[in-house]
Amino acid sequence: MTFSNKDAQSVVYDLIHTIQKNKDYLSELDGKIGDGDHGINMNKGFTLCEKKLEGTEPSMSQALRVLGQTLMEDIGGSMGPLYGVFFETMADKSEEVSEIDEATFEAMLKSALSEVLFIGNAQRGDKSLLETLFPAQEAFSAALTQGKDFAEALEAMRFAAETGWRSTEDMVAKIGRASRLGERSRGFLDPGATSCYLILDSFATSIKKMLK
Numbered sequence: 001m002t003f004s005n006k007d008a009q010s011v012v013y014d015l016i017h018t019i020q021k022n023k024d025y026l027s028e029l030d031g032k033i034g035d036g037d038h039g040i041n042m043n044k045g046f047t048l049c050e051k052k053l054e055g056t057e058p059s060m061s062q063a064l065r066v067l068g069q070t071l072m073e074d075i076g077g078s079m080g081p082l083y084g085v086f087f088e089t090m091a092d093k094s095e096e097v098s099e100i101d102e103a104t105f106e107a108m109l110k111s112a113l114s115e116v117l118f119i120g121n122a123q124r125g126d127k128s129l130l131e132t133l134f135p136a137q138e139a140f141s142a143a144l145t146q147g148k149d150f151a152e153a154l155e156a157m158r159f160a161a162e163t164g165w166r167s168t169e170d171m172v173a174k175i176g177r178a179s180r181l182g183e184r185s186r187g188f189l190d191p192g193a194t195s196c197y198l199i200l201d202s203f204a205t206s207i208k209k210m211l212k
């Protein structure tokens with residue numbers, strides 16, 4: 001199963017619309033354990049990317065590159081650079097590939113995770129987007145090892161991402177502004193883990209629609 005990179009700009013448009021729809025939810029979550037700007041920042045970056053893409057006909061990789069650069073350069077907070085490298089790395093790993101298969105998507109996920117680990121200070125267990133991204137990547141790879149096809153591996157990724165995201169509710173934050181709350185950070189979902197789940201869920205839905 002593959003999809004055409006050239007025809008898959010909808011993957012990025014779906015991400016943009018997902019963040020726009022969840023802007024208030026993300027800021028509300030961030031307001032409980034942070035400074036309440038996660039939805040505002042993410043929406044600003046994704047919407048600016050939408051404007052930059054207007055009138056162009058990018059491939060998925062080209063659109064991911066614009067999204068990554070925009071998040072890197074134009075949004076504040078700690079999440080801009082993290083999601084910036086996340087999407088830029090995904091562009092790097094796919095731009096030479098015209099038909100994206102499960103191996104290419106696995107490479108995109110794996111490299112995005114290692115770059116986020118490299119530039120961030122978080123470890124797994126700190127209550128961050130890694131709680132979503134780490135198990136999601138592992139589940140995608142594990143599904144392929146078990147002989148599952150691309151669509152099934154995407155479902156495995158989605159399920160692991162959701163489970164990981166929900167696990168942050170019972171975690172104490174060890175990084176970022178929320179860590180200052182100590183035990184009081186327990187009982188709330190992590191906003192970065194939430195946006196990461198929304199992003200991976202959107203990838204899974206968009207790609208499954210296009211697989212041939």
Ligand SMILES: [Mg+2]
Nearest residue numbers: 034035037038
């Ligand atoms: Mg914030």
